[in-house]
Amino acid sequence: MRPPAPTSDPLVADLHVSVPGGGNCGLRELASGVDALYLSGHGYLSKGFLARLEDSRLFADKVSLPVPFEIGSLTFGLAPHGWGKYRFCLDHESGRIGFSSSTRLPPVRVQPRAEFLHSLGPAGTVRHFDELLRPLVDRLGFSVARLDLFCDLEGMVLSGEDRRAFLCRGDVCTTHEAGHVCTGFSFGSRRTQRISARIYDKTAEMAAKGTDWWEVIWGDRHEGGAQVWRVEFEIGRTALRELELFHPDAVLAAAPSLWRYCTGEWLTLRTPTADTNSSRWSMSAQWQAVQAASLVQGATELMWIRQRKRASSRRRLMPGLIGYLVNLAVQSGTSDIADTVEALSDAVADDEIVRRVTFAERVRRRRAEGGYR
Numbered sequence: 001m002r003p004p005a006p007t008s009d010p011l012v013a014d015l016h017v018s019v020p021g022g023g024n025c026g027l028r029e030l031a032s033g034v035d036a037l038y039l040s041g042h043g044y045l046s047k048g049f050l051a052r053l054e055d056s057r058l059f060a061d062k063v064s065l066p067v068p069f070e071i072g073s074l075t076f077g078l079a080p081h082g083w084g085k086y087r088f089c090l091d092h093e094s095g096r097i098g099f100s101s102s103t104r105l106p107p108v109r110v111q112p113r114a115e116f117l118h119s120l121g122p123a124g125t126v127r128h129f130d131e132l133l134r135p136l137v138d139r140l141g142f143s144v145a146r147l148d149l150f151c152d153l154e155g156m157v158l159s160g161e162d163r164r165a166f167l168c169r170g171d172v173c174t175t176h177e178a179g180h181v182c183t184g185f186s187f188g189s190r191r192t193q194r195i196s197a198r199i200y201d202k203t204a205e206m207a208a209k210g211t212d213w214w215e216v217i218w219g220d221r222h223e224g225g226a227q228v229w230r231v232e233f234e235i236g237r238t239a240l241r242e243l244e245l246f247h248p249d250a251v252l253a254a255a256p257s258l259w260r261y262c263t264g265e266w267l268t269l270r271t272p273t274a275d276t277n278s279s280r281w282s283m284s285a286q287w288q289a290v291q292a293a294s295l296v297q298g299a300t301e302l303m304w305i306r307q308r309k310r311a312s313s314r315r316r317l318m319p320g321l322i323g324y325l326v327n328l329a330v331q332s333g334t335s336d337i338a339d340t341v342e343a344l345s346d347a348v349a350d351d352e353i354v355r356r357v358t359f360a361e362r363v364r365r366r367r368a369e370g371g372y373r
Contacts, residue, residue: 041108
């Protein structure tokens, strides 16, 4: 599928990147921004909708083929197989949606297709799936399960010998070659769901996968036949949660800061010297161009974002919470915080019996109401 030229909010650039000191390292940025945005949908699926899914799944199993399944104005193909832990797997040219009745999973999983994401832009893509699924999911709220940030550069020169010049906080670094020619590097482990990175020959991948629609995004910035290298960071659920980034709006707003952290602290390319301490090697001109990708504009410190969110939430919460704890201490005959919290634990256990719902389940529901998991 070849999408129309981007008209919304994908971040693209048309510039020769200059490095500090006013020099130009000969690199042209073709595009940068969000290349993957996986969503978890929180809320409640009706029994009627789940029954409809189950009937279609049984029929798909019987014929061993995807069967048509309408969601809004779109017709998806419901597969005769699941998608990971999700029993129901529905595919459309806009993306893949998984549904589950399990209380241990978000009921909805969404993976937009890359070409659709770059056609509508990340914010437009979130709006699309929100409008599509909101009539089906009571109290629908999205959180981000994975975010991929990228920068495509023309004029970059890399070889297998550059492996030792990369400094990375990840434990794993792999060099990829084809016919003794370096085609890229990978850093970190995706299984941790934190941060991992790939640097690879995008033009070679396009030729292998047939994804020539990228030339539409690059437009006239790309010289036909020129090699394009991609620098890509995958930021998983665990890393996003540690940074207290949940809602798509917050994650997308933090994208510049995430890029600055990934290219400035998590992974860097240095210019080797005789110094045995590689951390003192100067940043390579090529990597300074990567760091200067247009998506970094407007970056703020991630730690500042995290501290601000926590401080704001706690300021609103603490006066009432302390007041309730003082009243509990008076009623329980306790005098210090440790004894009072112990009494609180007993009271919560009693409340679980009365309400017939656990504290953990109530937390899960509250997070679902806010679009968090």
